[in-house]
Amino acid sequence: MSQDIKKQITQAHTEYKNGALSRRDFIKYLSIAGASVGLLGGPFGMSALAGKSIRFDSWGGTTSEAFRKYAFTPFEKETGVEVVEGQFGDMDTYLTQIKASYPPGGEFNLAHLSAVFDYARYVGLGYDSVIDESKIPNLQNVMTAMLKPLRKITDGKLSAVPYDLGQTGLAYNTNQISKAEAEKLGAGILFEDSLADKIGTWGEWRTNIWYAALYTGQNPNNITDLDAVWKALRKQQKLVKKYWSSGAELMSLLANEEIYATTAWSGRVANLQAQGHPIGYLAPKNTYSWMEYIFVLKGTDMDTACQLLNYMLEPECAIAVAEAQKYPPSLDPTKVDMPKSVQKLPAFDPSGELDGYLFADPAYWNSKQIEWAEKWDRIMAGA
Template identity: 25%
Template sequence: MKQQTETRRGLPFWLRGVAAAALLSLSAGVAHAEDSINVAGYAGATWDAITKDYLVPLKAKTGLDVKLVTEPNLAKLKAMVEAGRCEYEVIELSGSEFDIAKNSGWLQKIDYSIVDPENRMPAEAKDPYGFLFVTFSELIAYRADKFPNGGPKNMADFWDVKKFPGPRTLHDSVVPDLEFALLADGVKKEDLYKVLATDEGVDRAFKKLDEIKPSVVKFWTAGAEPIQMLANGEAAMAIAWNGRIKKLQDDGTDVVMVWQDANTDSSHYGIPKGCTNTKGAATYLNAWTNPEWAANWTKDIPYPGFVPGVTEQLDPALAKNLPTYPDNVKSAFFTDWSFWVKNREKLEARWKEWLLN
């Protein structure tokens, strides 16, 4: 799982046309043995953790060999499906990518009788065309030493520079900054996208952003930036990813996570249409429902799925700062990617113009 970046969270540029390179890269007649599958995902620390926590025990249990072969690319997925090829049986998809791939007909239905034979997983994890395997959140984090009497408790407080003075840093991303602004202005989380779907709602969000802009020392683009700014005191509070904040805490910096008004997002695994080793793909997805393996994964990478029985295996301090902790689920809002896929381009243009002014 690669942390969602500005590019991956947004409308992909490839919608204006499929790159020729993606078409040329498709090999003819790719076929894989039933005891092996290929995955389109991301190399690095995350795949290392997947290998240790899932693939090694899965191989021992089932004999299934899982290989990472390429990074996800929607243009290539589209071309692969249209050409009737299968270079990989499973693809990792961000929120916007999953919405597009699903509605474009590039994914096939998942056999949940194999993935979740005991029907233990909650419905929100089991879209017919995508298995939700990780969640992660952007939320408020503040330095405890800067606010000895207590720091901000919600987005309204984050915006209140008089009551909670100090430099801030926000994500340079229209998603979820517009939602954060509306929450700070009193909009209920269940009404966010209804309000944001109107011109008046968009104006309201940007007007609220005008209020805080002078106190934002930087609109960050890389997830490490707000963590560094909190660590060196350049920012008293920040919007940052929960996993990176956890690492900062582990390194000894006294920072507090605020789950009220957090934005939670997710990644799905999908099976490309036309791939025939669906049993192997479903067996891999089933591994992500194993509570013991999921607990080990969460200890390594604090971006869990909704696997029952995991919380009980975790240190309470870790469990209470996860997106899937029940109180945090109630306090946060989930990104509505069906809204953003339709509206991202025009709102992105306004966001960029606003940043420059």
């Protein structure tokens, strides 16, 4: 219905501009437009006169630049659909924006999110949609191991398309810590007394509890001795110079040698290494792994969304984006040939099976959120 009205108004506008429509008739159509504001949506229905567009939110910086250059610009050229970009600093901030929009999620379409536990949170809040997989033929190239956890949450259906892989591993300054020493320390590098005031870590509760669990010899997805974890984190708090809050801050701290060891996002480390900084990357056993996916929010024009998602999963596009972002794509390396540049990226798995990659169990971690996040805030503040 609303599409029909949009079409009619666009036609009337064009005819008026061409002089084929009298002013009186045009005013009449305009009145119809005014009455149809509710159906059209958007401020005063002016979106009806604009071209087709879709909003895509991502992490900003090199991540967004790669999407713009290798995915959105060519997609726009090919289809005429405009991709309107938004950015967020972290997933929690973005989820708050979604929650605060009216209707929740209504202003947003696609989002480049991380971690399956957030997929579960979005679904739990009712912001999910159902993707018609037949409209995304390139999905068949995506690793089954990445699709499975999403399907499990949404009863076999998909509300997002896996796009890349990453890890929150450990970064260290190779001028200060040798590779052998770093490997020997493993997760203990974040708790090493000799590195006091030179340790950094992301100020996020899951990451730190995860590594404290590894440090105390526990399975992060089933922590049995929680007191040991809190004790380790209290010890670490006295050694930490900065709990960083963004990828840019992480890179600045490492590049300026403010810190020598930290938890770090694998892609950011790869970027620092590419820039020539003396930074090593360490992924001890059960490193915190995560998958990033493009979530389709409720209320999105699904045809346009599927069109863009299919384009982004084209091997040529996905590999170019991966090379620029420094995160391996979700494409199965046994089905799609990966160039050497991708094979060298941290977290790349040639088997496509992701065996040995430990992801946060969404049910386990989401159930602990309030209690552990608040406890973590207290520890971080020195209480």
